[in-house]
Amino acid sequence: MTIPSNFLTATETIKLVSQGDLTVEQIALDHIKRYDERQTTIGAWVYMDRERVLSEARRLDSIPKEKRGPLHGTVLAVKDMMNTQDMPTQHGSPIYKDSHPGVDAACVAICRAAGALIFGKTHTTEFACSSIGPKGCGNPYDITRTPGGSSSGSGAAVRDFQCSLAFGTQTGGSTIRPASFNGIFGIKPTWGAISTWGLKPYAPTLDTVGLFARSIEDLKLFLSIFDIPSNIPNSISILQKKPLSNCKFAYIKTDQWVKPSFELSKTWEKSSILLKESGAEIIELKLPKEFEGISGGLAWIINKSEGKVSFQNEFQNQNQLLSSFIHNEIYDNSEEISKKKITEAYDKVASLRPIIDEIASQYDAIITPSVESEAPLGLGWTGSPKFCAMWTSLHVPCVHIPGFAGDNGMPIGLTLVGPRYDEQRLLSVAEVVAQVWARADEDKLNKIPVPDGVRHLTV
């Protein structure tokens, strides 16, 4: 029996379509079948219209071969923070119930033109800000646990083989966290490298479009669609895969490493042993003192002050439809943020960006925790972004690599960090790292119902 196309990677799908061995309509049907089997259980999607999907698929099939784009036939999930011309965009908020913005967000338009089949809109927490909910969206490895947030549905949909690529966003840790909780690959590129036009902002100097996939090869393809500056002096040598035996990694725990969970400690140790066994050089590095107090401190000041600007209209005019989370976290006046605090936060974080670039460029990658632990129980709280928030505010690219498991059979992974605009090189490093990590604890993970022969991750 052939494996249905929803269990393939984007790269594999594109190849089959280009060879004439698969139609986009068949791809759509395979994905609709998976949706029908799984939506009630996983609840990744907040909107999916099968007639629209089939009609888009047929439109894609009708495009002559020479006019097809690089994503032709891949199935893409769009986080419901992003405008879509042919679907509602509700931002996880009753204020935008059934809202139809009518024009695709820039990143959506680019993928649509590149031939992606946009399957539907995935669950987000309220305005990608709240860490509550979203209701009814569970982790494919254990539906009583959160898939992480705010890009909850996108993480779950990719993990559950309901799409091959998905958009998330990250302001604190909303791409890296769900990537870890769902055991998939994720990248938060350099801030500003992908247009955020058509996304509802939370903290514009932090908000970043994130990408999910089940293989680094797919992430590379997905990222290549965007116009990221790439004229790296020695780009040819970089694009050749560097063997791990020539790689040097800086393991950085950061100031957030206080009472680490058992799963994190174990992952930290095992990941390092695996790299060393492959010949890589590992250095345990402590960041300079000035990097302390960003996560939960300066980054939070920026979140809060920019959030107040971003949600001003809703706060003033539809207050009763905002959650208590937004009220308490953003509008709580007991911790008023002065202009002095904001400018100091901006300037301090900005001054650290060239320093982290300099540090990161001395290694093939910085390796750092993605999350505190495996996905917590319950669908009420999406987990803490504390290990991600500093890197997000430093604007550096972060790639999550899965492969490890906690005692509850839930996935956990680690983050690779590089200097700003170095995501293409970082993904090449991630590819070789993934080869030794991605199957490290495969047999310990909870099972997801898939046909025989389906690969959990493709490396």
Add this chain to the structure above:
Amino acid sequence: MTIPSNFLTATETIKLVSQGDLTVEQIALDHIKRYDERQTTIGAWVYMDRERVLSEARRLDSIPKEKRGPLHGTVLAVKDMMNTQDMPTQHGSPIYKDSHPGVDAACVAICRAAGALIFGKTHTTEFACSSIGPKGCGNPYDITRTPGGSSSGSGAAVRDFQCSLAFGTQTGGSTIRPASFNGIFGIKPTWGAISTWGLKPYAPTLDTVGLFARSIEDLKLFLSIFDIPSNIPNSISILQKKPLSNCKFAYIKTDQWVKPSFELSKTWEKSSILLKESGAEIIELKLPKEFEGISGGLAWIINKSEGKVSFQNEFQNQNQLLSSFIHNEIYDNSEEISKKKITEAYDKVASLRPIIDEIASQYDAIITPSVESEAPLGLGWTGSPKFCAMWTSLHVPCVHIPGFAGDNGMPIGLTLVGPRYDEQRLLSVAEVVAQVWARADEDKLNKIPVPDGVRHLTV
């Protein structure tokens, strides 16, 4: 004869409405009459639907007094870079012809809820990026001259008494320049202080919502609608108008002051004499050397690299509908911008922000040129942003104060600059400065057809 309401300021209009002496419907009719008389000549508007305006006006009249907002009855023009739920949003580009985004931009929604009568959409150059055109929009003081760009229509509409308040945007000098060319007040607030959600971005780290009015009192009211951090330690003393005799100003020419025009030199000198005569202290200040090369250098690198990201979709997919301006200025590969250049530009400009804050806070305001000269002849080129670009990239608030005239009877003014988030205080300073500048050359300005008794500017 009573002066029709379109010739009043926003503040005057609000008072009459609140006293029951004027209905919003009458205000709408007055403005429609002015539109009918002037649109063919000035061409400020790219969209105005009188039935929609009248229906909105009646809706506003039907709101009970106790539920009315602070802008109730003011007529607002919206630059066609900003989404509006009930009008097309075309971004000055054929790509977005008749595009209906369906959801108000944040700043539009906030004003609509505050009771503003949104009259229509005003002309912008292509994506508020191009300095060509827009076609058919002339300067009310001389229709053979540009009203400036990219906020061309907004500047012209406020000047021509076709609305009392207007939104612009500024990435280089697109609010301050049209304010100068049209002889009105304008403010570019601190970057990030007003949400840009629902605006099409050009260079997101520079793009700022700008405001226009014919009085500083109106600008104060307009700005007060937005949730800008204002907990200034000594806010009470600041809100009391400080007499000019207690004020100290730094006159800064910047590195762009090379071969200044006759009008600029004359304005520079006269403005300073007027302030001195009022007892103010004037210091001619030269910025530290590190501030050289931002305008046209670092700021341009940021414009270009961010523009490439912002316009990627249009460039890849609707290339033939982009102007040669966007092609040449943003996509010209002869000047490829490396990631090193971008990060250096970001980090350098960021490092100067606390320094300019420190310098600016030693004075009641920095005074600096707004433009090279009066509005140039022709509607092809909207003028140079060279005197504004540095301040925009430093994120500091800028207020344009008009009042002077060139030999062609065209207005020219100067900019007041303060530290970030200091716009409320800066507007109080602007108010006293405007009192000695705003009528300095009133008799030398070309005439605009208005009834007797109408004030050009209200101070």
